[in-house]
Amino acid sequence: xxxxxxxxxxxxxxxxxxxxxxxxxxxxxxxxxxxxxxxxxxxxxxxxxxxxxxxxxxxxxxxxxxxxxxxxxxxxxxxxxxxxxxxxxxxxxxxxxxxxxxxxxx
Amino acid sequence: xxxxxxxxxxxxxxxxxxxxxxxxxxxxxxxxxxxxxxxxxxxxxxxxxxxxxxxxxxxxxxxxxxxxxxxxxxxxxxxxxxxxxxxxxxxxxxxxxxxxxxxxxxxxxxxxxxx
Amino acid sequence: xxxxxxxxxxxxxxxxxxxxxxxxxxxxxxxxxxxxxxxxxxxxxxxxxxxxxxxxxxxxxxxxxxxxxxxxxxxxxxxxxxxxx
Numbered sequence: 316x317x318x319x320x321x322x323x324x325x326x327x328x329x330x331x332x333x334x335x336x337x338x339x340x341x342x343x344x345x346x347x348x349x350x351x352x353x354x355x356x357x358x359x360x361x362x363x364x365x366x367x368x369x370x371x372x373x374x375x376x377x378x379x380x381x382x383x384x385x386x387x388x389x390x391x392x393x394x395x396x397x398x399x400x401x402x403x404x405x406x407x408x409x410x411x412x413x414x415x416x417x418x419x420x421x
Numbered sequence: 422x423x424x425x426x427x428x429x430x431x432x433x434x435x436x437x438x439x440x441x442x443x444x445x446x447x448x449x450x451x452x453x454x455x456x457x458x459x460x461x462x463x464x465x466x467x468x469x470x471x472x473x474x475x476x477x478x479x480x481x482x483x484x485x486x487x488x489x490x491x492x493x494x495x496x497x498x499x500x501x502x503x504x505x506x507x508x509x510x511x512x513x514x515x516x517x518x519x520x521x522x523x524x525x526x527x528x529x530x531x532x533x534x535x536x
Numbered sequence: 537x538x539x540x541x542x543x544x545x546x547x548x549x550x551x552x553x554x555x556x557x558x559x560x561x562x563x564x565x566x567x568x569x570x571x572x573x574x575x576x577x578x579x580x581x582x583x584x585x586x587x588x589x590x591x592x593x594x595x596x597x598x599x600x601x602x603x604x605x606x607x608x609x610x611x612x613x614x615x616x617x618x619x620x621x
Contacts, residue, residue: 365437385488397496400444462547476547479570479592509593526606530589
């Protein structure tokens with residue numbers, strides 16, 4: 316059952332350092348961010364404010380700023396910088412045989 | 422914008438904002454007439470500027486400042502709004518308030534951060 | 537009678553209520569809608585509001601020498617009742 320929840324989303328080599336990719340495991344909008352080799356972050360690609368895709372946002376260190384209204388999130392935790400009660404869902408990820416997988420609940 | 426589009430967008434803003442303000446301890450004002458008036462203003466801003474700005478705060482030419490008054494702007498004025506138990510325009514009130522007419526606006530200049 | 541001047545936004549509920557307060561009392565006032573003003577006027581209004589310790593929150597009401605930011609009927613009443621000394 317558990318293994319079925321890991322969804323392959325892209326080849327590891329297709330994501331360069333300091334870049335992002337919008338992926339859709341089982342149709343869910345997920346943002347993959349690669350800082351360096353082996354340091355990846357996967358979080359909901361939908362701003363907690365009005366649902367804007369975060370893919371075109373700007374990344375400064377670990378802070379991702381939404382392109383629509385500048386809401387800022389920590390990519391390590393998904394926490395909104397101006398109110399910690401608000402957070403983006405973060406997803407588990409893994410790399411196996413050169414492929415990136417995202418764990419989807421249910 | 423025709424009446425049905427306007428009504429649909431007001432409903433959409435409610436749908437988008439409700440979970441955000443809920444996490445912050447707020448809810449929509451129960452005074453439907455007020456909520457309707459304020460949401461209608463926000464929909465008109467979206468149509469004109471692409472953003473649902475606060476109807477009761479001024480936009481300037483400074484984008485960073487303007488982003489702090491995009492509704493719901495509670496996160497950017499948290500202590501001030503928590504002290505008033507409402508946001509400046511009154512679209513949102515604290516969850517523990519049932520009668521918003523008891524709440525007053527505290528001018529930003531008079532507001533002193535606690536502690 | 538003290539001079540009443542206010543800056544408002546045409547989209548602001550509390551600005552409308554502020555205007556109604558003075559209208560109902562038949563107190564004449566000057567009013568500028570910030571959002572209807574041109575950019576030069578907007579900058580002038582914002583500079584005046586900031587100088588008096590306020591940000592961009594409306595309504596902004598001057599009663600004589602006093603400033604009230606926000607819809608505060610009790611405060612309006614108090615300042616209007618105060619006889620100039």
